[in-house]
Amino acid sequence: MPKVVDREEQRRRIGAALLRLVAERGLDEVSVRTVAAASGRSPGAVQKYFRTKEDMLTFAAELAGERIEQRMAGVSTALPLREALRALVLTTLPVDAERRAEATVQLAFAVHAAHHPRLAAIRRQVDQEIRQALAAWLASAGHESHATAVADAVIAVSDGLALRMLYAPQEHEQLLTALDRALNALVPGPGSRAEPSLGGTAPDENGS
Amino acid sequence: MPKVVDREEQRRRIGAALLRLVAERGLDEVSVRTVAAASGRSPGAVQKYFRTKEDMLTFAAELAGERIEQRMAGVSTALPLREALRALVLTTLPVDAERRAEATVQLAFAVHAAHHPRLAAIRRQVDQEIRQALAAWLASAGHESHATAVADAVIAVSDGLALRMLYAPQEHEQLLTALDRALNALVPGPGSRAEPSLGGTAPDENGS
Structure with a gap:
């Protein structure tokens, strides 16, 4: 048993090193050799845990998926709906170093x-x-009506903004205004332009 | 003069071969060697026109940008606004082989x-x-109000849907429903859910 646990732990550590490498240098820099260097192991040691680059990437993608689920679980559903959605999308946007790393990995x-x-x-x-x-x-x-389509639209806006923010950090503020516009439009209700917000943390409405 | 023209033409042909290669196999497969093979040249001949991989990619990205502008120019602004926007976004979504190639290149x-x-x-x-x-x-x-933010939101939806469609072709129909939902919400007006469409080609509203 201890050996099995150790093996899984080693795989997770190598997977985490791979994700850091993608965040810093892009997916095209990933190889058994570079991942070995990033995780402080020999190429042979990495291949003991992952036979191919494809194996490594698959495992790392699963790790990245776990992180998304953890982040989603961390957003309070006690918030008004649109604020909760905004908080959720913000966890995926590259507005600081940690989220930038994560978004780079996801989009790559x-x-x-x-x-x-x-x-x-x-x-x-x-x-x-x-x-x-x-x-x-x-x-x-x-918001039962069109709930699935609205959900897909929110995911699309989130991915599209994250993508653009990766190479246009100077436009972050303008793109956050676009996020608020999209959420206001897709999920009208308290806090939208037509009605004053009930909470104190509604997004800034002064878009261009 | 003929030599200069020829040089530019050769660069464009190599750039086009690079774009095809990215569309078919992804950006991580691009090298001087693979682009040479794809364009029917020797590696040395490619390096006569592009000194580095970065030079090739930069030129190819400019070519891809030209194509976007041509597509935008091809959408009739005589259409009702929302239908015109839909037509524009559709030119960027990977719903057939040609657009799939183009979207793959853009997102990569x-x-x-x-x-x-x-x-x-x-x-x-x-x-x-x-x-x-x-x-x-x-x-x-x-739609003067928030025009820039709405424009950025439409671009984000378009990029986000294109990204997802690349790896989820089986969900195209559901994602087109999400596109209509997003456009209806962002650009309300004739043809939106509240009012019957004036034209005969309004998007299907029966989203889930």
Whole structure:
């Protein structure tokens, strides 16, 4: 038993090193050799845990998916719906170093998945879980109508803004204004432009 | 003079071969060697036109940007605003082989730009032109309020949906429903859920 636990722990450490490498240098820099260096191991030691680069990437994508679920679970559903959605999207936007690393990894894996069926299957599974959770959340807050389509639209806005923020950090503020505009439009209600917010932390409405 | 023209033409042909390669196999497969093979040249011949991989990618990103501008120019502004916006976004979504190739290239370059300042500058310039064109379009159709933020939100939805469609082709229909939901919400007016459409080609409203 201790050996099994240790093996899983070693795989997780190598996976975490791979995610840091992608965040810092991009997915095209990942190889058994670079991941070995980043995790302080020999190439042979890495190959003891992952036979191919594809194996490493698949495991790292699963790790990244776990992180998304943890972040989603960390957003308080006690917040008004639109503020909760905003908080959720903000956890995925590259507005600080940690979230930038995470967004870089997610988007690099997403693009890579276009050519790699195993990664695509993991992404679709994660998307599916987020879609269902968001749709249930919208429905329970009285937005039953088109809940799935609204959930998919929120995911799309989130991914699209994250992508642009990665290479346009100087436009962060303008893009956060666009986020508020999209959420106001997709989830009208208390806190939207037409009605004053009930809470004290509604997004700034002074967009261009 | 003929030599200069020929040189530019050769660069464009190599750039086009690079774009095809990215579309088919992903950005991580691009090298002087693979681009040479894809364009029917020797590695030495490619390096006569591009000294580094970075030079090739930069030129190819400019070519891809030109294509976006051509597509935008091809959408009739005589259409009702929301239908025109829908047509515009559809030109960027990977719903057939040609658009899939184009979207793969665009998104691969966008993610790559996170680590490559020259590519980032090209992307920001293209985004800026699209943002301004969309905002002017929205304003001229009576949507002056928040035109820039709405334009950025439409760009984000478009990029986010394209990304997801790349690895989830089986969800295209559901994601097109999300597009209609987002456009209806962001650009309310004739054709939106509250009012019957004036035209005969309004998007299907029966989202889940």
